[in-house]
Amino acid sequence: MANVKPAASATWSLPRVRSHPEAASPLMRWSVIVLFGVFTVVSLYPMIWLLTNSFKTDFDLFEASWALPEVWHWENYRRAWDFGIARYLINSVLVTTVSVSLTVTVSLMAAYALSRFRFRGQTAFLFFILGGLMLAPEVSLLPLFRILQQLGIYNTYLAMILPYVAFGIPFVTFLMRSYIMGLPRELEEAAYIDGAGPLGVLRNVIVPLSRPIIASAALIEAMRVWNEFMFALTFISSEDLKTLPIGIMSFVSALQTEWTVVMAALVLSALPMIVLFLATQRQYIEGLTAGAIKG
Amino acid sequence: MVSRMGRRTNLAPYLFLLPAVVLMLVFVYIPVIESFRFSLFKWNSFSPEWTWVGLGNYRKLLPDPIFWQSIGNNIWYAIISVAIQVFLALMLAALLESHAVGRRLSTFFRTSLFLPAVLAITIVGVTWQMLYRPDTGLINQVLHVVGLDSWTRAWLGEERTAIFSVIAVSQWQSLGYLMVLLIVAIRAVPRELYEAARIDGAGIWRQFRDVTVPGVRETTLVLVIITVVGAFKVFDVVWVMTAGGPNHASEVLGTFLYRTAFRDDEMGYASAIATMLFFITFALAAVQLWAGRSGKDA
């Protein structure tokens, strides 16, 4: 399974190292362009459709959902914003940031232990953690619900964060363990000789070397947490704590008589992630490519 | 060397593992065991009394047609997702990596196909619900324009099409994501293998079959496992788009469980569904791991 590492370590890290010696035939080239052109239209058009219709009135959506809006109804956005999307966004950012930081930290520690030490029960611990990969969160839903109540954290941020971290650990640990196993040991040895302890080695050697995998794992986790629906639906009841996926359901049901306002709200909620992705894509690729050479 | 470090830091690995183990114990493993215990009782959210029913919930579950309907839908989900998100994605990845198109264009295609993956599932679900609308939705209008009026239907409202319409949305959202993962895997395949194949006169297809496919075998195996287990865990997109309807036609285990727990208020029965789901996903993953491993040994 070690080969998985490069894949997972680099969602966006596409090392651009290769030149391509032979040029493809024009027929081949055009077939690929047409094929991917179709896929691109299918991928993008629903989003474009959402965007253009979010500026219409309900009536136009009904009668002319293809056309560009005749009048651009910016007030749809005003109304959607007034409904309080900002609150959901802030909650999502908060929950995602905290969950991802915790998951990465805890997993890195576990991965370090599992890849750089020999100790009794090592295999058992490895299976204990990786076993979590196979578990559907649904299985834990009802018991988790009661455990969160008993801990007194039902309907708090922690009710989302702690389960997110617990369910994120297996995959992230798996990624990081593979990655660390591929790292050269010389720097660690040198640090030990200089009198560093395991924690110092982790902090000063492993963490800097593992930046690429940390970045990739954080991204994968961020996407998972950002979109998580079931726990957020069940473990949160206050409007003030809802994350975006649940908040969207709130405004869909609250504004259901105004579909184009709902659409504006959807666009507003989608925008941050799209912008973030488009803006950081290149940096991730560069940063991770640099890391990938070391790895 | 390793042993020296190990001696010197006897407790260290345990301390490093502690947070992960505690979190997983409390929030992952204890709930799984609890779930089994819960399934042995009849209880609901209102009454404090729990009635011991032993395996009664399972006896009721096994002949329940909705249970089998759900499993059937999960199986469809898994088959289609593996075919599209893994195998079609692999072919697309290989095509993009074959340098048939220039770098700019290939980056554009990759980014475009990836983009749906960054959208929250509720955004996707609600958007597609509108696209599927029988009267004003885009799908039927496209069919109308290209003269396929007889194909138009209430995609989410008909028992035959509901689950497939939802599955299609999942493919739309995840195809690009898995394609990118596979592109990275392809780039990790040693270049020399391709050159050697070319020298042997292998064309695009044979390079794909003889070099790419074996080269990304491990990644593919993991992605297949994740996709299949994911297909059995699916809840959100179905709940948002159809809530399992019409007439349970698009019910999957996740929605069946949620509905049983929080609509019908039969917590014990829902726990039995959860336990069955646990066995199913666990068995599937185990079988695939075993198959993958024995395939490697052979």
Add this chain to the structure above:
Amino acid sequence: MSASIHSRRGILKLGLAAGVAAAAPVALGGRIAPAARAQEQVTLRFFHKWPEPEQIAFYQGVIDAFQAENPNIKVQMDAVGDEPYKDKIRILMASGDVPDIYFSWAGEFAWKFARAGRALDLTSAFNDTDWKDNVVNSATEPYMWDGKLFGIPMRINAKFMAYSKAKFDELGLSAPTTWDEFLAVCGAMKESGLTPISFGNQFPWASSHYVGDFNAKLVANDVRMADYRLEADADALFIDPNYVEALSRFKSLNDEGYFNNSPNGISHDQARTAFIAGRSGMIYLELEEFVNLAESPMGQDGFGFFQFPSGTGGAGDQKLITGAPDGFMISSATKYPEEAIAFLKYLTLPKNGKEYVKQLGIPSASVGAVTEENAIPQVVEGVNQIAAASGLALWLDTDMNTKVVEAYLPGFQALLTGSKDPQGVMDDVHNAAVEAQTDQSDQ
């Protein structure tokens, strides 16, 4: 227990009529909350199913006024939509984290809370104070369980068939008063190329309103009540052939092409938009939705309504209207019962009822709230018709044990797609009812 308000306890009329608002609102000035607790800071959690911005604005206004009068009480409001509310309130019950004041549909949905001891008995708080003078008493009936009152109605709602005046005029039609006339109207529309009825059944509560009405008018009232309450003998539950007839009539509307294509594929709101856009002649609507029509391009003068003549010749009561009060209950686990009562009492004051009607266009259950000054004529007329009816047949999907409902609702969708026939659905309902009855007797 009675689902239609008039059964068993004799006929009660809902004295809501707009003009009948004789009882002058009792002026309630000053503090309502007990002075003894005035110092303690109290937070009440209030949870309902109206997250629409306009609704929130109304409730927030009342809360602000209430807090101003009772500085020691803070009311914290949360709301989710109609459909998610059904899950969310159960989740909250299961969590033990029950809001102090929560919404409940009338009938079985409310009694379930009462049976499980999760709702506060409000009988004396209501009857022994001026509260009873502020709220239309007959609307409290579906919140009574075991002779005690567990909920206070906030508003009153009923289902009518709304029609487009333009389409009716165009085709020379008039409001039908019998089932045959109704079918004739549908037939005429269909012939002219117009979809007769807009219908969105993506969430199948929409068909439960149709079928509830058919049941109420086709099935003898005592039989229906014994079935809904699961009080009939197990063998006899839901076996009356008139239930099959009810489903057959419902199905025939679809089979004849009187509904739009694929009702299961669109939501009720989409159907209403289609009706407003002139794509159909009629739609089965709640009284509270009249305001949506009035504010739409259709306009206040663009639509009329009539009672759905669904059961002509049937064994049920033809003077029933399908509808129900919507109200609030107080958690039995609340730490602040007196404050919660004080808030609920304040919320249902006639002045707030009037404000409710004025701001939202929805009939309030407070005495004398609907008047010609604050409501459109159709709403006033609707309220009058409710008052003249022999009673309300409660919403089918909240007036039965959830198990029976969960057998009924998917059955409606299956009827529309043709994958089940009426007898098949009733067989499922019968089986679910037998099981639910066994469960209930276990407890």
